Amino acid sequence: MIAGLLTAVLTATLVQPLPPSPAQLEEPDLAATWTAPLHTEGRYIVDAGGSRFKLKSGNWHGASGTYDGSGDVDDPANHHAGENSNGIPLGLDRAPIGEILDSFAELGLNSIRLPFANDMIRDESIVPDQAVAANPQLRGKTRLQVYDAAVSALTDRGFAVILNNHTNTTRWCCGVDGNERWNSSQSDQQWEDDWAFMAGRYRDNPRVVGADLYNEVRRDVFDDPNWGLGDAHDWFAASQRAGDRILNEANPNLLIIIEGINWVGIPVDGFPHGRPTLEPVRTLSHTLAKPGKLVYSAHFYGYTGPNHSGATGTGETSDPRYQDLSRDELHDVLQRQAFFVTEDGQPYTAPLWISEFGVGGRDEQDPKVRAWFENFVDFLVANDTDFAYWPLVGWHENRRGNGWALAHWDSAGNRMFLDDGDDWRASAWHRLVNASSRDFEVGG
Numbered sequence: 001m002i003a004g005l006l007t008a009v010l011t012a013t014l015v016q017p018l019p020p021s022p023a024q025l026e027e028p029d030l031a032a033t034w035t036a037p038l039h040t041e042g043r044y045i046v047d048a049g050g051s052r053f054k055l056k057s058g059n060w061h062g063a064s065g066t067y068d069g070s071g072d073v074d075d076p077a078n079h080h081a082g083e084n085s086n087g088i089p090l091g092l093d094r095a096p097i098g099e100i101l102d103s104f105a106e107l108g109l110n111s112i113r114l115p116f117a118n119d120m121i122r123d124e125s126i127v128p129d130q131a132v133a134a135n136p137q138l139r140g141k142t143r144l145q146v147y148d149a150a151v152s153a154l155t156d157r158g159f160a161v162i163l164n165n166h167t168n169t170t171r172w173c174c175g176v177d178g179n180e181r182w183n184s185s186q187s188d189q190q191w192e193d194d195w196a197f198m199a200g201r202y203r204d205n206p207r208v209v210g211a212d213l214y215n216e217v218r219r220d221v222f223d224d225p226n227w228g229l230g231d232a233h234d235w236f237a238a239s240q241r242a243g244d245r246i247l248n249e250a251n252p253n254l255l256i257i258i259e260g261i262n263w264v265g266i267p268v269d270g271f272p273h274g275r276p277t278l279e280p281v282r283t284l285s286h287t288l289a290k291p292g293k294l295v296y297s298a299h300f301y302g303y304t305g306p307n308h309s310g311a312t313g314t315g316e317t318s319d320p321r322y323q324d325l326s327r328d329e330l331h332d333v334l335q336r337q338a339f340f341v342t343e344d345g346q347p348y349t350a351p352l353w354i355s356e357f358g359v360g361g362r363d364e365q366d367p368k369v370r371a372w373f374e375n376f377v378d379f380l381v382a383n384d385t386d387f388a389y390w391p392l393v394g395w396h397e398n399r400r401g402n403g404w405a406l407a408h409w410d411s412a413g414n415r416m417f418l419d420d421g422d423d424w425r426a427s428a429w430h431r432l433v434n435a436s437s438r439d440f441e442v443g444g
Contacts, residue, residue: 029158030105030110030157030158030159031157031158032158033110033158034047034049034051034053034110034158034160035047035048035049036048036160036206036207036209036253037206037209037253037254038053038160038209038210038253038255039255039292039293040255040292040293040294040295040350040351041292042344042349043341043342043343043344043349043350043351043352044351045255045295045351045386051439052437052438052439053110053160054110054384054386054437055110055111055160055162055353055386055387055388056108056109056110056111056386056387056433057109057110057111057112057113057162057353057355057386057387057388057389058104058107058109058112058113058388058389058390058391058392058406059112059113059115059164059355059356059388059389059390059391059392060089060090060100060104060112060113060114060115060150060391060392060393061085061089061090061115061166061390061391061392061393062085062086062087062088062089062090062091062115062393063085063087063088063089063114063115063116063117063120063143063146063147063150064115064116064117064164064166064167064170064173064215065085065087065117065166065167065169065170065171065172065173066079066080066081066083066084066085066090066171066172067079067084067170067171067172068080068171068172069171069172069177079172080172080402081394081395081401081402081404082395082401082402083394083395083402085131086127086128086130086131086143087117087120087123087127087143087170088127088131088132088143088146088147088150089114089146089147089150089393090391090393090394090395091393091394091395091409092131092132092133092134092135092138092146093130093131093132093133093134094133094134094395094409094410094411094413095134095409095413095415096134096135097135097149097150097153098153099415100393100407101153101154101157101159103392103406103407103415103417104159104392104407105157106417106419107392107406107407107418107429107433108430108433108434109159109433110158110159110160111159111160111161111162111209111388112154112159112160112161112162112392113162113164113212113355113388114147114150114151114154114161114162114163114164115164115165115166115167115215116147116163116164116165116166116198117166117167117168117169117170118165118167118168118169118185118186118190118191118194119168119169119170120143120144120147120170121144121194121197121198123142123143123144123170124142125142125143126140126141126142127139127141127142127143127146132146134413137149148201151202151205151208152205154207155205155207155208158207159207160207160208160209160210161202161205161207161208161209161210162209162210162211162212162255162257162355162388163198163199163202163208163210163211163212164212164215164355165182165191165194165195165198165211165212165213165214165215166179166215167179167215168182168184168185168186168191169185173215173216174215174216174218174262176220176221179215180217180218180219180220180225181214181217181218181220181225181233181235182213182214182217182235182238182242183232183238184220188232188238188241191238191242192241192242192245195211195213195242195245195246195250196245196246196249196250197250198211199211199246199250199251199254200249200250200251202251203250203251203253206253208254209253209254209255210254210255210256210257210295211243211246211251211254211255211256211257212257212259212297212355213239213242213243213256213257213258213259214235214239214259215259216259216262216263216299217235217259217260217261217262218261218262218263218264219263219264219265219266224264224265225261225264226261226264227261227276227280227284228280228284235261236280236284236286239256239258239286240286240288243256243258243286243288243289243293243294244288244289247288247289247290247293248289248290252290254293255293255294255295256288256293256294256295257295257296257297257353257355258286258294258295258296258297259296259297259298259299259355260276260277260278260279260280260281260296260297260298260337260338261275261276261277261280262275262277262299263275263309264276267308267309267311267315267316267317268317269317269318273307273309273317274306274307275304275305275306275307275337277298277337277338278296278298278337278338278340278341278352279336279337281296281341281348282340282348285347285348285350294350295350295351295352295353296338296341296350296351296352296353297352297353297354297355298337298338298352298354298355299354299355299356299357300322300334300338300354300356300357300376301322301356301357301358301359302321302322302323302359302368302369302372302373302376303321303322303323303369304321304322305319305320305321305322305324305325306319306320306322306333306337307319307320308320308321308322322372322376323366323368323369323371323372324368325372327371327375327378330372330375330376330379331375331379334376334379338352338354339352339379339383339385342383342385351386352385352386353385353386353387353388354380354385354386354387354388355387355388356388356390357376357387357388357389357390358389358390358391358404359372359373359404359425360403360404361403361404361405361406361418361423361424361425362399362403362422362423362424363400363403364403364424370424373425373428374428377428377429377431377432380432381431381432381435384435384437384438387432389406389429390404391404391405391406392405392406392407393405393407393408393409394407394408395408395409395410395411396408396409396410396416397410397411398410399416399422406418406425406429
């Protein structure tokens with residue numbers, strides 16, 4: 001009896017909400033804090049008024065797919081983390097869209113990376129009513145129309161939206177899954193046409209600010225992508241073509257965001273393999289049709305490494321993961337692989353956006369994993385780097401589920417949030433999102 005009472009008291013103490021962050025105490029009118037369109041000046045992203053606009057972003061995934069690729073597509077068990085998005089932004093079955101956006105604002109975000117799959121564009125089927133149960137105004141719509149509604153809601157609220165071509169086909173990435181390259185499951189022409197369509201579709205919405213061209217370009221079973229060889233797998237050339245076409249034909253106001261190469265080689269000890277990320281940019285960087293529009297991006301997770309695929313079992317090598325590195329080793333590797341692009345006065349100088357990073361929350365007890373996240377956040381703060389956390393939205397039941405998200409909803413619509421008092425990531429997150437940023441100065 002006494003033990004039970006003590007347990008109840010301790011549990012209640014653990015889940016007491018943290019004191020509100022400064023952003024929560026007085027949430028500003030986000031729409032009034034910046035003016036579209038955005039452009040770049042050296043390493044900075046700048047708004048139309050000449051003020052620094054640091055991308056403090058998160059990923060609202062789902063429209064790119066959650067299906068693992070085998071079994072009944074309607075069974076949540078066959079979707080990543082048991083979460084079936086039905087090919088639309090996750091959580092619309094559990095919470096009104098306004099409540100979801102309230103959570104993004106509470107987190108201190110000013111921008112959202114909104115992934116999509118190419119086949120969403122041509123999918124004319126109607127989204128099941130259950131997929132939008134908490135948003136009945138979205139019944140009877142296609143996936144693209146629901147995506148439109150998400151874009152409109154976000155931009156009406158003042159968020160900047162970055163369109164992200166995450167997958168060709170609507171399934172969870174990122175292994176050997178038909179989504180390895182921009183042209184894995186479709187032609188180059190179709191990919192470029194789809195980008196012209198998406199960029200043009202939101203041309204009249206100035207708060208749609210970016211085109212994130214493709215996610216985690218990587219090897220398929222037989223072939224590597226490359227940076228500048230001029231063949232059908234040349235990511236440098238393909239991204240240059242698509243970026244120029246968007247700017248010339250569809251929407252000259254968009255930032256063109258180009259991620260490095262995520263993986264090449266065979267993940268077996270003794271064979272060449274690794275993550276080039278942005279290292280090829282040192283010797284070959286983009287010059288787009290319109291200046292002031294190029295942003296480079298990279299992804300980092302603790303369970304991957306500079307030469308580690310992130311796999312466990314098949315595809316696992318003896319190479320260290322990022323979370324195995326000391327703080328100084330990690331920072332040296334990050335600088336070499338991506339952060340160097342922000343060096344002033346170089347041919348490759350551009351803003352860097354870490355468009356994916358993340359870690360498990362409440363259930364993550366591994367001290368190496370926790371240390372990696374703290375060290376990575378420290379590096380983002382020290383370098384004043386633009387960022388986008390993965391993911392923002394998840395499901396939970398009885399406070400258990402996909403613990404990587406920062407905001408979770410259960411089937412009854414109850415929210416579990418980063419600041420509930422039992423999530424170890426909260427202090428690091430507020431350190432990151434509330435860190436002071438250097439202001440851009442003309443000529444500075």
